[in-house]
Amino acid sequence: MKTEDVIEGLAQDARRNGPGKPLPWLFVIGATLLVGSGLMFSIFAVRPDLAAVSGDYGFLLKPLVAALLAAAALRLVIETADPTGRPLRHIGWLGFGLVVLLLGIGIEMMVIPPARWSNRLMGSNPAACALSVFLLALPLLGIVVAAIRQRASVRPILSGAMAGLFSGAVATFLYAAHCPDDSPFFLAVWYGVSVAAVTGLGGLAGRLFLRW
Helix, strand or coil, X not given: CCHHHHHHHHHHHHHHHCCCCCCCHHHHHHHHHHHHHHHHHHHCCCCCCHHHHCCCHHHHHHHXXXXXXXXXXXXXHHHHHCCCCCHHHHHHHHHHHHHHHHHHHHHHHHHCCHXXXXXXXXXXXXXXXXXXXXXXXXXXXXXXXXXXXXXXXXCHHHHHHHHHHHHHHHHHHHHCCCCCCCCHHHHHHHHHHHHHHHHHHHHHHHHHHCCC
């Protein structure tokens, strides 16, 4: 058999059995937000003082940091899911959310007496918060990983990790409407634990399910 015949046979097989057209990223983002919002507001109640605290720096910091991290992680998900993408040139975007968080911590240290720092760090129920954010992020991670599988990531672990970071950040954004603890200390530690865990789980999922 000639080499040209082999190549043509492989091409025809790819046309018959190749993957379908991947879902658009806008659809994936919409599905993630819809599922996350549905779970959040069907399981957790909105905090009763939401209107009163909506202008406080501590409350505003949670959705702001979460939105910045989610946007940066999503950009990296899209780049790593494309074999021609260049994710390293966008990696610095993750720093915006971290810088804002550090600024919030600095403000907290200036306006709150040191004697109250430990109470602000522990909040009302840190374990419940961390577990809730983690569990809320899991189905969102599944959606994003499934979307990456329809594509051709050449960096599967990074793709999965950024999918986890995106999912954890979205879960943080949504859960902020329920959580009564608004300290940047609490956000950095307990939300941070959850987001880091989902990011690590996403990296593992990338290794297991996103490799060619």
